Amino acid sequence: MKPQQRNLLLLAAAISSASGLASELLLGTLSSYLVGNEALSYGIAVGGFLAAMGVGSYLSRFVSNQGNSLLGAFMSVELLIAPMNAMLPVALFMIFVFGGQVWLGLALVTLILGTLAGLEIPLLTRMVEEQEGVKDALAGVLAMDYFGALIGSLAFPVVMLPLVGMFPSAAILGILPAVMVFFLGRSFRQFRRWQFFGLVMVGALTIFAFFVVPLTERLENNLYGAPIIERAQSSYQRLVLTRYGNDIRFFLDGRLQFSSIDEYRYHEPLVHPALAGVSNPKRVLLLGAGDGLALREVLKWNSVESVTVLELDPKVVEWATEHPILKDINQNAFADPRVEIQYGDAFQLVPELDNTFDVIIADFPNPSRKVLAKLYSLGFYRQIQAHLSSEGIFVTQASSPFFAPKAFSCIATTLEAIELNVHPYANSVPSFGLWGFVLATPSSFTPEFPKSFPFETRFLSSSMESNLFNLPKDLKLNQNVEINTLAHPIIVQYERDPRWKFY
Secondary structure (H helix, E strand, O other), X not given: OOHHHHHHHHHHHHHHHHHXXXXXXXXXXXXXXXXXXXXXXXXXXXXXXXHHHHHHHHHHHHOOOOOOHHHHHHHHHHHHHHHHHHHHHHHHHHHHHOOOOHHHHHHHHHHHHHHHHHHHHHHHHHHHHHHHOHHHHHHHHHHHHHHHHHHHHHHHHHHHHHHOOHHHHHHHHHHHHHHHHHHHHHHOXXXXXXXXXXXXXXXXXXXXXHHHHHHHHHHHHOOOOOOEEEEEEOOOOEEEEEEEOOEEEEEEOOEEEEEOOOOHHHHHHHHHHHHHOOOOOOEEEEEEOXXXXXXXXXXXXXXXXXXXXXXXXXXXXXXXXXOHXXXXXXXXXXXXXXXXXXXXXXXXXXXXXXXXEEEEEEEOOOOOOHXXXXXXXXXXXXXXXXOEEEEEEEEEXXXXXXXOHHHHHHHHHHHHOOOOEEEEXXXXXXXXXXXXXXXXXXXXXXXXXOOOOOOOOOOOOOOOHHHHHOOOHHHOOOOOOOOOOOOOOHHHHHHOOHHHHHO
16 A cells, blocks of 8 residues: 555545544534434434444445455445435434424434444444554544544534534535545555545535535425515524514524514513613613614614624624614614624623623523523623622523423522522413513512603503512412522423423
8 A cells, every 4th residue: 555545545534534524513503403402402412423423433344355345345345435425414304394304314314424433433444454453543533533523623613603504515415425435545556546536426416515504495395384585594593584464573593583573572571571660871882683673672772872792693694784674673783873782692791791780681582491591690690680780680581481481480489599589470472372471670579660761661551560570379479499509500401391381
């Protein structure tokens, strides 16, 4: 074996590892997007993939060392894994669209891809071993394997997913092994005809990459019950905007964020009770709400001098500031000179803030995952408390007091644990059902609306505070809930209440 052939085999090890790990991340991301439960999605995608790699590694022992059997077997695996990398994620998406068993489909996909990936490294190691011995072969191949894993783990979330999209990324991950077959065929004389097979596969998957976007978009259209007018993939989530008549709906990872028909019934109760409770509110901190709808309501208060918005995903704000439909709905709120935007995780940004605020509004997604549970934790609420003025008010959306009553109660209980006075309330939003909020203050406070709001409202009126804050018996706080902490994110368990299946 010539040095350049050895180096090519080591490069193949790096590329195999990079595409394999990127495929694991892609499957975890896709299944999380389709069915939620991020922990289980990645558990099956990564854990199942690794277990299947063990099966593939075991099966490699049955490949003979005679002649060129090892290289032929490796190139055969590469040619097989190429279309599988590209097409199996699309197949999993189709299973979801047509109502199949996604978890079973995910398990089968990881079994197939993991088994094929598990064959690669043992075959490469044995080929290099014939030239260098076991010690040097293992050192070289494993070094490139780990290096490739690093490249794949960074390339998929940082470059491929936001710039290319999920399914074109799958096609690219299929093209990479086919490219290696082409170059191996050129380098090893006895396998010259394989370069043709590799080239054909590269061409076929390149064509597939161009057609996979319209194909999956047509499939995605079936998920929303209305025509999709805009879609994008950011580094964090899938953004979809639909329109059916006058109803504009905004989705993140398939979860409805608002409907233009009734969003005011959510955003007015979220914002105005807190601002009405502060005499002459000037500084407001808005956590999340990158769509600009809560911001629109805050800016109706003329006394407000500054609004600091902390938003994780710049793509959401980009849509809110540039898409004409969203700009119309949020009344071009981000163009107001009083608004300052900071991008990043609110959990990290809030402790770095220098100011205190008269009103802090949290409009985060429901705490259905541990990565979100930290935004409802005791530690994070302490950070918020530190940036709240002595007469200030904090308010947060608090899931549904009917479909997730313990999650609703857990938020109030956690805020009470830092000695804040809590005032839970609820309102009916047709798109979401009965929805809850929790208002908290460091000093005593009695919710009371002004005799008339100094601006036009569509839902709230001066006499409605008793309707909002006087919870009926079946929505009263549950006292038998635990405090949500970083070490024990119990709120995730509470949020996954079986009642949601009736929604």
